[in-house]
Amino acid sequence: MQTSKFKSLFNFAVINKNCIRTATETGTATRKDKIKPWKEIPGPPSLPFLGQLHHFMPGGAFSDMRDPLTTMRLIETYGPIIRLDSMFGKRPLMFLSDPESVELVLRSESSYPIRPGFDSLEYYRKVYRKRKGIKFHATGLLSDHGEVWQEFRSIVNPVMLQPKTIKLYTTVLDEVAQDMIKRMRSNRDENYMITKELDKEMNLWALESIGTVALGCRLNCLEPNLSTDSPEWKLIQCVHELFTTANQIDFIPSLWRLIPTPLYNKVMKAYEKHENLTKYFIKKGKDNMKNKSDTEKAVLEKLLEINEEAAHIMASDMLFAGVDTASNTVIATLYLLAQNQKKQDKLREEIMSKSERKPYLRACIKESLRLMPVVAGNARRTTKVFHILGYEVPKGVDIIFAHREMSMMEKYFPRANEYIPERWIAAKDDPLHYGKAHPFVYVPFGFGARACIGRRIAELEMETFVARLIENFQVYWFGPPPKTVQHSLNYIKGPYNFVFKDIK
Numbered sequence: 001m002q003t004s005k006f007k008s009l010f011n012f013a014v015i016n017k018n019c020i021r022t023a024t025e026t027g028t029a030t031r032k033d034k035i036k037p038w039k040e041i042p043g044p045p046s047l048p049f050l051g052q053l054h055h056f057m058p059g060g061a062f063s064d065m066r067d068p069l070t071t072m073r074l075i076e077t078y079g080p081i082i083r084l085d086s087m088f089g090k091r092p093l094m095f096l097s098d099p100e101s102v103e104l105v106l107r108s109e110s111s112y113p114i115r116p117g118f119d120s121l122e123y124y125r126k127v128y129r130k131r132k133g134i135k136f137h138a139t140g141l142l143s144d145h146g147e148v149w150q151e152f153r154s155i156v157n158p159v160m161l162q163p164k165t166i167k168l169y170t171t172v173l174d175e176v177a178q179d180m181i182k183r184m185r186s187n188r189d190e191n192y193m194i195t196k197e198l199d200k201e202m203n204l205w206a207l208e209s210i211g212t213v214a215l216g217c218r219l220n221c222l223e224p225n226l227s228t229d230s231p232e233w234k235l236i237q238c239v240h241e242l243f244t245t246a247n248q249i250d251f252i253p254s255l256w257r258l259i260p261t262p263l264y265n266k267v268m269k270a271y272e273k274h275e276n277l278t279k280y281f282i283k284k285g286k287d288n289m290k291n292k293s294d295t296e297k298a299v300l301e302k303l304l305e306i307n308e309e310a311a312h313i314m315a316s317d318m319l320f321a322g323v324d325t326a327s328n329t330v331i332a333t334l335y336l337l338a339q340n341q342k343k344q345d346k347l348r349e350e351i352m353s354k355s356e357r358k359p360y361l362r363a364c365i366k367e368s369l370r371l372m373p374v375v376a377g378n379a380r381r382t383t384k385v386f387h388i389l390g391y392e393v394p395k396g397v398d399i400i401f402a403h404r405e406m407s408m409m410e411k412y413f414p415r416a417n418e419y420i421p422e423r424w425i426a427a428k429d430d431p432l433h434y435g436k437a438h439p440f441v442y443v444p445f446g447f448g449a450r451a452c453i454g455r456r457i458a459e460l461e462m463e464t465f466v467a468r469l470i471e472n473f474q475v476y477w478f479g480p481p482p483k484t485v486q487h488s489l490n491y492i493k494g495p496y497n498f499v500f501k502d503i504k
């Protein structure tokens with residue numbers, strides 16, 4: 001009797017201990033005694049002294065991170081969970097391509113999710129500028145974390161995410177789209193090909209669009225005689241330089257955290273240049289503010305009424321995050337529609353119908369973001385211990401979710417290599433219906449409280465412009481497919497073999 005009483009007390013203590021453990025350790029249902037330590041997670045083998053560094057050297061598994069196939073090769077070699085140890089002060093890293101585990105991490109994040117990946121920007125804004133005597137409170141959504149991030153986000157959310165508010169920019173974004181069509185017409189040669197670099201042209205459209213929404217005035221990026229010395233061109237070059245170089249110190253093992261390397265100096269100078277250029281544009285926006293009605297107000301003006309610091313930072317971040325993202329997605333959509341003429345004709349039919357609802361247009365862009373996403377994956381820093389696929393993942397690990405790779409897997413999206421916008425609007429019983437894929441496979445704008453703040457603006461911009469493009473041109477592509485190069489963003493590289501024939 002006594003013994004059984006003790007036994008039940010003992011059991012209670014064990015249950016209680018387990019309850020306490022599950023409050024801090026979150027994971028899939030693998031028995032605790034079977035959980036393997038972090039060090040046993042598969043990954044490229046380590047060498048004494050060098051660790052995993054040699055894999056980043058020529059010939060190594062990570063030597064060409066610019067090749068978008070690198071991650072898929074790693075998944076094929078090591079499986080859905082891959083470990084990379086800490087190097088040169090960079091945190092340990094993990095690649096995850098199992099949607100249930102991705103869901104587990106994203107759903108159990110704290111109220112202040114941490115997205116790693118902009119370490120150099122964070123350093124520039126918090127350390128480098130401070131050394132130059134510039135004081136800061138918030139530094140922006142891309143680089144802030146914790147309470148400061150949440151306070152900032154709660155100020156900008158209503159201005160940037162409410163569909164009703166975003167819809168007010170429809171007319172001005174359509175004006176930009178129509179001006180861009182005119183510019184493209186006048187920039188074609190006798191073969192109906194654009195004579196200028198198409199990526200830069202699309203950047204001009206994206207900057208003009210996001211600039212108009214952010215600052216409330218036309219920047220005039222689409223002027224026929226825009227000089228390459230103009231602030232508009234300089235800003236485009238600078239954003240491109242930042243997304244391509246910062247990546248090398250943010251993701252690839254580098255000594256910059258210990259000593260100022262030449263690349264570090266280059267990146268810091270580029271951030272400084274971006275800051276000075278955006279100051280010029282914000283001034284332009286402020287000079288144009290007079291006598292605007294509430295419906296005409298831009299993001300800058302609306303935020304200035306709430307918080308001046310947030311207004312400046314958000315306008316600057318929009319001119320950073322809103323240029324290459326939207327322009328590369330439009331290039332991808334044009335390429336995929338050019339390669340799929342029937343889908344292009346179907347889209348044109350919907351656009352010409354003048355119906356308010358445009359489900360096929362949305363589906364075409366969604367499918368482009370699946371096949372050729374501008375952001376390959378997403379990331380979170382663990383804020384607690386996780387049990388993932390039978391392994392213990394400690395606090396403070398950076399996890400990269402391989403959304404692009406999962407979106408290309410046949411088990412989630414049947415006929416994964418094909419451009420099938422129909423899957424996004426198909427009936428539930430259709431085998432192609434998108435709902436057959438786990439919802440955490442394809443998440444192009446991220447998830448939860450930290451999801452992309454520019455999503456609604458980007459969607460409106462892209463839908464408006466793609467509609468005008470397809471209304472005006474029959475788009476063709478000839479020759480081999482374009483190459484994609486992976487930096488912080490995925491860039492579709494030239495030569496751009498597009499032909500833009502007028503629709504009669």
Ligand code: HEM
Nearest residue numbers: 115141318321322325444445446447450451452453454458
């Ligand atoms: C095709 C267009 C775009 C795509 C695919 C995209 C994708 C993303 C993704 C995946 C994230 C990370 C979300 C997460 O951590 O869960 C993000 C964050 C962010 N995006 Fe976008 N984005 C796009 C356009 C834009 C535009 C136009 C803007 C500017 C208004 C913008 C501003 C931002 C900002 C400021 C964040 C950080 C949000 C935060 O941490 O609170 N993005 N975006």
